[in-house]
Amino acid sequence: MTTIEYSFRGWIGLDAQSADGNLVEREYDVKTFEENDVDIKITHCGICGELPSRPPLCIDIISDGNSGSDIHTLRSGWGRARCPCVVGHEIVGTAVRVGQRFTHVKVLAHRSALA
Numbered sequence: 001m002t003t004i005e006y007s008f009r010g011w012i013g014l015d016a017q018s019a020d021g022n023l024v025e026r027e028y029d030v031k032t033f034e035e036n037d038v039d040i041k042i043t044h045c046g047i048c049g050e051l052p053s054r055p056p057l058c059i060d061i062i063s064d065g066n067s068g069s070d071i072h073t074l075r076s077g078w079g080r081a082r083c084p085c086v087v088g089h090e091i092v093g094t095a096v097r098v099g100q101r102f103t104h105v106k107v108l109a110h111r112s113a114l115a
Helices: 016-020 069-074
Strands: 008-013 024-028 038-048 060-062 090-098 110-114
Touching (some): 038 069
Antiparallel strands (some): 038 090
């Protein structure tokens, strides 16, 4: 298998104040690609919940009044948040690499996902 080098960037909560909108954008490491994985080049990603302030740059804050799982995670709503914490799980993008055991998506397929 060919090794593909990627640079991953995202909005990261570094501490408890992150739930108040104090997120930072920076690179981070991800797990090693396995044959049951799919790499998606993300074109759009939202952060669920309402923030009192917005971080710099463009970041979509999504709230339907009933959800807020990213902010809930940063607030340790399901147990203590392990920081640094990368948020954003509702994505749209294109599959750029698909493992041999992942049969539901083909390379270059457009996808939206809720992780």
